[in-house]
Amino acid sequence: MLSIIRQHSHKAFFVFTAAFWVTSVLIVQFYAELSTNRITQEEQQNLRREAALIRSKIESAIYEDVYIAGSLATVLRVSTSTVIDNWDSVASDLIQKSTHIRNIGIAPNNVISLVYPLEGNEAAIGLDFRSAPEQYAAVMKAKESGDVYLDGPIELVQGGQALIARYPIFLDYPINQKYWGSTSIVLNFADILQESNIRDLKNANFAIQRTTVGGVVDVFLGSEEVFESPDELLPVFLPNNQWLIAVKSTAGLSDLAKLERNITQFFGYTGALILYISVFLLYRAYQLAHKASLKDELTHLPNRRYLFNQLEQRMRPSKRKTGFALLNIDLNEFKQINDQFGHEAGDALLKHIAQLTNNILKGTDFIARVGGDEFLIVLDSSYTELAANERAKALKQHIENRPLHWKGSAITPSISIGVVVYYPDIPTTQEELLHTADHNMYIQKEAHKNNSQIPHYLQGHII
Structure with a gap:
């Protein structure tokens, strides 16, 4: 019943929130659109002119240096030794x-042998393009086309980002059957962008893509x-390559239109926000009160109500594809501990066990205190009997090997654990699952009593 009420309240508040803000936004945007439509066309025309100018600057800057460097490729085709010697x-x-x-740089047989200037570029010497797949692909692209190919921007071996114009060198040009290697020029990508003034584009966002x-x-x-x-x-047309520049206007309204729009938005949204915050605070107060009703006051663990809600959700056929384990934990000789050390020590021991258990739980596993000295653990990460028993054994050792130090004494906890595994394909009710876990716990508890000759809490409790 509580779950149904909570779900209905969440849905009602969500519907209210959506309707409230959608209505507010629609009204404000209606008046904002009246102002923006008057200047949109002019801004787009200006934007087209600026973008075209940027495109032409990028193309001219790249082609200028590519054509200059083409002379090096020409000399290499005629006499590689002349270039290498000088x-x-x-x-x-x-x-x-x-x-x-x-x-x-030049790369006979696709291995870089010479770089100018050498200082700062030593790392590039000896680079075999075949060991750098992306660069090798570009070299092969130039070889296949028989002409310069612009690659990049790429991250260079010697550091930095640049464009690389790669020229294939054939010793039998223009037959292009005797491939010697390649020469490459590295263009300063940042300088080209700066000179194009693309970053100075106002009232617009831009992006460039390549293939x-x-x-x-x-x-x-x-x-x-x-x-x-x-x-x-x-x-953007480049040597054997092409980029695409996209520009989107972000231009706002005129100063007068901005003022009128801002006044409307200020009073409208301020009033709406105050009203919404008031409703939200009331709803939040309800949520906090409801959350407090699902928490154990002493250990701050989830309580019985929270556990039952979670079990109900996990045991819905449509919500579960794998099983889970349920561990029923009960402290042994807890009454004797309260009698010997007092209820304050008993409370401290319960919090001690809660903290120890929480520290080793995984993922969505959780522990709940369901009353007195009884805890229930849901293990989503263990949904086989073998795994659940191993987790229970590890948990028992973890807790019993860590005594509570209390006013000069060490109170060593002892627990009994009942394990049951829920399988989605086996019809089982929540009550049957809890009863089985409780029954298995009492079997362990009886075994503990029969095997204990002296109260466990008195074993080695003096520091």
Whole structure:
């Protein structure tokens, strides 16, 4: 009955919350739309012009240096030895003529042998592209096309992020049957972006995506969400590659429209929020009171009511595919402990056992105090008899090996545990499950009494 009332109250409050805020938002958004529609068209036109300018700057910056570096590929095709013998001067002259080239390398047989400048790029020497699958795929792409291929942006071996233009070198150009290796130029990706002014784009979010050599679409700059509903999509044409720029306007209203909208929103949402908070606080107070009714006051564990609610949920056929174990725990000689040390010590022992047990429970397992010195544990993680008995044995050892130190004495707890496993495919009621666990516990308790010659609580309790 309590479960039904709680579910109905949650549903009613959820429906109220949804209806309240949906209505408020719809009214406010209606008036906001009247203001935004007047300026949307103009903002989109400006945005298109800015995006087109950014696209052209990126293309021109990349093509400028790619064409300059093409001269190196041409010389290598004619005479590889000339380039290798005069590497520093050739590479230095090329970088000086370029704008964004940060370093150059050549890779006979796809193994990097020369890099300029060498300082700071030593890690790249000796890199076999075949050991770097992504870069090797790009090298093979250039080889197959017989022309320069722009790869990246990628993370470099020597550190940093850059674009790499890869040129295949064939000694029999243009027949392209005698493959010698490749040369690569590394372009400073950050400088290209900065000069394009893409990060200075106002009142808009932007993103750039590429298609990798492996055919994977990758958004490498900005958020993927921009591509979900962009205001503008612009292709960026690159050497044997293509990017796609997406731009979405975030422009707000005019200053006057913003003021009018903010005043409406302020008074409307403030009044709605005050009313909603008042209702929420009343509902929260009810929830806290209800939660307190499901907790044991002494040990702060769940109580009998909470346990029964949980068992009811777990034993619903539609909610359960695997079984669970139920452990009934009862303290041995608890009355003697209360008589010997007092009820304050007994309460401390109950809290001690509750804490010890909680420390070793897993996942959704939980322990509840159902009265006096009796506890029940639900083990979701143990749903076979073997596993449940092993857990019960470990729990018994864990508790009985950790005495409670009480005013100069050590009170060693002793417990009896009754174990029962619930199987979803075997019809069982909650009462039958609890009775079986209780019955098995008393069997253990009788065995303890028959085997004990002196009260367990007196064994070695003096420190």
